[in-house]
């Protein structure tokens with residue numbers, strides 16, 4: 589099988605031929621159909637973060653495919669079933685976080701495409717308990733971006749407690765933001781989408797954004813305040829200045845949910861304003877298996893639209909460059925054999 593491998597941080601990925609991996613106890617082998625490119629994969633390949641993966645490794649945590657072989661003891665999945673393999677590759681199931689519905693905070697978690705090989709390959713292994721069944725009617729190409737971009741923004745809105753009659757700011761309309769706009773609309777909120785390209789602002793409008801703010805020419809905080817200030821703001825753009833802008837655009841009691849991970853980002857929080865205005869700053873990381881199940885069910889019910897562009901896996905390095913240049917409208921998905 590072919591896999592795109594990070595041999596060295598910052599170097600182009602290498603497509604290499606590897607033997608099919610054998611599933612151990614509790615694992616399944618998946619023949620991948622589609623695999624999304626998340627910005628986190630680029631950070632992994634560049635070794636950008638304090639906790640680094642160990643090369644050589646295969647990135648990718650939006651892998652979707654067909655179960656091809658069951659490891660010992662796997663009874664709830666069957667060969668031929670379509671599953672998705674998210675960032676949360678496994679968690680301990682016993683700690684305070686796992687037991688309280690916060691498995692995404694488990695200190696013993698293994699992350700797909702980071703702590704173990706991921707989905708930039710024709711085949712991969714996954715822990716069967718964390719491979720999420722994809723419902724009928726959800727294509728592999730749609731399921732891939734939902735597996736990280738979808739569940740991450742869906743969870744961030746849950747964390748913010750977004751409801752109807754609230755103004756929600758979505759900062760950054762890309763792979764994550766285009767889904768965030770839709771989930772915020774499903775929650776009944778009024779949505780202000782912020783970006784710096786005409787394409788993405790137009791996409792946000794198409795997907796239901798009520799207000800669009802062009803951060804190149806408009807003062808984001810002032811625009812949000814003009815509408816009363818945001819009850820919640822999702823910081824999805826990989827740019828610390830964008831975090832600060834939406835934080836300043838919160839209304840009293842508002843919540844900033846930090847999602848994007850700039851490589852060396854810090855945010856200065858004004859103590860006086862934060863105390864007097866009773867605002868919150870919250871970090872939100874991906875979502876649980878339950879969250880992903882809900883995301884898939886919403887899509888199966890026709891309530892969300894995934895915008896993606898496909899590429900062959902052999903174009904992985906060009907695809908990374910496109911993302912870094914900000915040229916991709918929403919999400920790149922590697923087509924590994926969907927037949928189109």
Ligand SMILES: [Zn+2]
Pocket residue numbers: 626627628629649675736737
């Ligand atoms: Zn991701």
Ligand SMILES: [Zn+2]
Pocket residue numbers: 679680681682683684685686687691694695696697
């Ligand atoms: Zn745990």
